[in-house]
Amino acid sequence: MYGFGDICHGTVGDNALCSDDGGSAKIDGVEATEARLRPPRHLVSRKAIGYWTLRALGGWLPVVAGQVAWTLGDGGHLPWHLAGLVLTGVLGAAHVIVMPQWRFRVHRWEVTPEAVYTQSGWFDQERRIAPISRIQTVDSERGPFEQLFGLANVTVTTASAAGPLKIRGLDREAAERLVDHLTEGTSADRSDAT
Amino acid sequence: MTERNHGGWRRLSARMLLVHPVQELLRAWPVLVGLVVAGSAGGQGSWWSLGATAAVIIGGLLRWFTTSYRVTAEQVQVRKGLLRRQVLTVPRDRIRTVDVTAHALHRALGLAKVEVGTGRTDRKNDGVRLDALHAGEADRLRAELLHRAAASATGPAERPRETLLARMRPGWVRYGPFTLTGFVTVGVIAGVVWRSLNEAHVDPRRIQVLSALLDRFGRTSPAVDVLVVTVALLVVVVAASTFGYVLAFHGFRLTRGDAGTLHVTRGLITTRAITIEERRLRGVEFSEPLLLRSVGGARCIAITTGLRVGRGAERGGSLLLPPAPRAEALRVAGAVLRDDAPFTRTLTGHGPRAARRRFSRAVGVALLVVGVAVVSWALGVVPAWTWQAALVLVPLAALVAADRARALGHAVVNGALVGRRGSLVRRRSVLSCEGIIGWNLRRSFFQRRSGLATLVATTAAGRQRVEVQDVPLEEALRVAEEALPGLLTPFLER
Incomplete structure (x- = not known):
């Protein structure tokens, strides 16, 4: 968190980024048993919820459309088709409503002078920690829909192919500042980092 | 015979002008068989294949004219390409491994292929590849690239001394049948035979031996048929596995050079010599596939930056010891890391x-x-x-x-993280803590419910990761703190 207050003060209207509560045990995505390794301090942008909802919808619509087409084309077996459609509808709705909220509570990040620390996922979750001294590249990228929401992803890679740290759904300005901060920090260190 | 021109640029061996055409013809032999046996009845397809082969041969010849390399005090450079000229530059202090391979044709002409590995494990075709040099030149180049420290201390003429860590014993062949490589070999051979028959438009039913066999099968009961086929397949696979073992590992030697290098030589027809710089060695994987474990065998694989673990029996050149008696594998693993403890210490169960x-x-x-x-x-x-x-x-x-469940275990022993897991292939990975870059702590929904986590140590070497699977969360944090003190501290709440 040190030396990083500027990101919080700079992003007006996005209080979530300044959330400093450290993820109390009340948050359902993070359980009380994890008390010893606390989650990263910062949430991602609240706008990411909308983006994730849109993406989940985009995944379910073709499935529903396919089922409807099958129902119309088949002619018979109507009860079976209806049961299938209801099942898809319930699963899809649950996913579209629950996943983005859950994900938003889980996706967190933090940068200290020594390390980058991220948490991601929803049903399955993962925390990644990499020392600043081992960072090899810092990339940011935005897909077309992410641009629509004013979002950006930051990817921090190390020499290991197993450990890129991805922070998804950051506010665009916050992402830019994060990249600047990290590249400044790593260019000072010229060792091999393998 | 190496041609030198200004700037120290050297060419590949001129004998490669012979090797390339023969190689390509061998690769295209099913098509050729088809053409010879069936005449032009093969139709357009065969002539297209032949044309493609001719083009590849000409391309191979051109490669000799367009490729040159040089070794300067700081870097190794390779120039190549006809239409798209490329210059590959590898700084010499980034060289991790040198791999000298010679297959049958190379050996007949006294040649060897040299591959220089760097730490860039994220790309497939990185690094320098010289196909091929004179065998003597290849050896000199390897010494030049990796023994430079010793060379400057003792003078270039003196060959560095080497200590023997392990060598092949004839009895080890008994582990060959338990490596399953025979299945792959049989599959490949079946594929080649099938393709040749296809190209030659031979109907398998018209071959007398086969049709006689098929007739006999038609008359016996299905149970007997299944039994006969299974036994026959088993015999063939066992024979192929054993043959493959001898082919790959004949004359295996693992030595340690004075300049801090590990040196593996092996191979019956295709010989391979791999040199690994010890300061790039991050650990050793002691692995026991189920079949091999059932007969008391094990093998060792190096965890090195610059050598990514490949597929097949040879594990992409990172193999330190072929399937051998378990005790021997333990001894070699300990000798390579200069510490037995990580391989013998009892692990904490999960x-x-x-x-x-x-x-x-x-x-x-x-x-x-x-x-x-x-x-x-x-x-x-x-x-x-x-x-x-x-x-x-x-x-x-x-x-x-x-x-x-019995396999799960972990420990931090003398500055190395040890993780063991797996049944079909049981692996005990020993990774030096200096080689650990960071941590991934994975927790699925059900792992969170049962208070478990999978701790992954990320590294630039070998498989890029060592996993401590399904360990209680508190223990995972304790291990991470012990292996890399301080990294987690700012994020811990006590």
Whole structure:
């Protein structure tokens, strides 16, 4: 968190980024048993919820459309088709409503002078920690829909192919500042980092 | 015979002008057989294949004219390409490994291929590849690239001394049949034969021996047929595995050079010499595939930056010891790391919750398969024997789960992280803590419910990761703190 207050003060209207509560045990995505390794301090942008909802919808619509087409084309077996459609509808709705909220509570990040620390996922979750001294590249990228929401992803890679740290759904300005901060920090260190 | 021109640029051996055409012809031989046997009856396809082969041969010849390399005090450079000129530059202090390979043609002409490995493991075709140099030149180049420290101390003329760590014993061949490489070999041979028959438009039913066999099968009971085919396949696979073992590992030697290098030489027809710089060695993987474990065998694989673990029996050149007696593998692993303890120390188990997770996952999947089979049978889609056969999966899954649960273990021993897991291939990975870059702490929904986590140490070497699977969360944090003190501290709440 040190030396990083500027990101919080700079992003007006996005209080979530300044959330400093450290993820109390009340948050359902993070359980009380994890008390010893606390989650990263910062949430991602609240706008990411909308983006994730849109993406989940985009995944379910073709499935529903396919089922409807099958129902119309088949002619018979109507009860079976209806049961299938209801099942898809319930699963899809649950996913579209629950996943983005859950994900938003889980996706967190933090940068200290020594390390980058991220948490991601929803049903399955993962925390990644990499020392600043081992960072090899810092990339940011935005897909077309992410641009629509004013979002950006930051990817921090190390020499290991197993450990890129991805922070998804950051506010665009916050992402830019994060990249600047990290590249400044790593260019000072010229060792091999393998 | 190496041609030199200004700037120290050297060419590949001119004998490669012979090797390339022969190589390509060999590769295209099913097509040629088709052309010779069936005349032009093969139609357009065969002539196209032949034309493509000719083009490849000409391309191969051009490669000799366009490729040159040089070694300067700081870097190795390769120039190549005809239309798209490329200059590859590798700084010499980034060279991790040198791999000298010579297949039968190379050896007949006294040549060897040199591959220089760097730490850039994220790309497939990185680094310098010189195909091929004179064998003597290749050896000199290897010494030049990796023994430079010793060379400057003792003078270039003196060959660095080497200590022998392990060598092949004839008795090890008995582990050959338990490596399963025979299946691959048999598959490849079957593929080549099938393609040749196809290209030559020979109907297998018209070959007398085969049709006689088929006739006999037609008259006996199916059970006998299955038995005969199984036994025949087994014999062929065992023979092929044993042959493959000898082919790959004949004359195996593992030595340590004075300049801090490990040196592996092996191979009957294709010889391979791999040099690994010890300061790039991050650990050793002691692995026991189930079949090999059942006869008391094991093998060792190097965890090195610059050598990514490949597929096949040779593990992409990172193999330190071929399938050998377990005690010998333990000794070699200890000798390579100069410390036995990480391989012999008793590991901390992961407890009953981890074991329960292994059982619920394995048996759960088996029960799911049985359930699907039962439902399909009830709907009249499949006959009853499918779900009865599927029931066999349940005890099998339980056995594998028990074995997997028993395998789980971890420790931090003398500055190295040790993680063991797996049943079909049991791996005990020893990774020096200096080689650990960071941590991934994975927790699935069900792992969170049972208070477990999978701790992954990321590294630039070998498989890029060492996993401590399904360990209680508190223990995972303790291990991470012990292995890399301080990294987690700012994020811990006590």
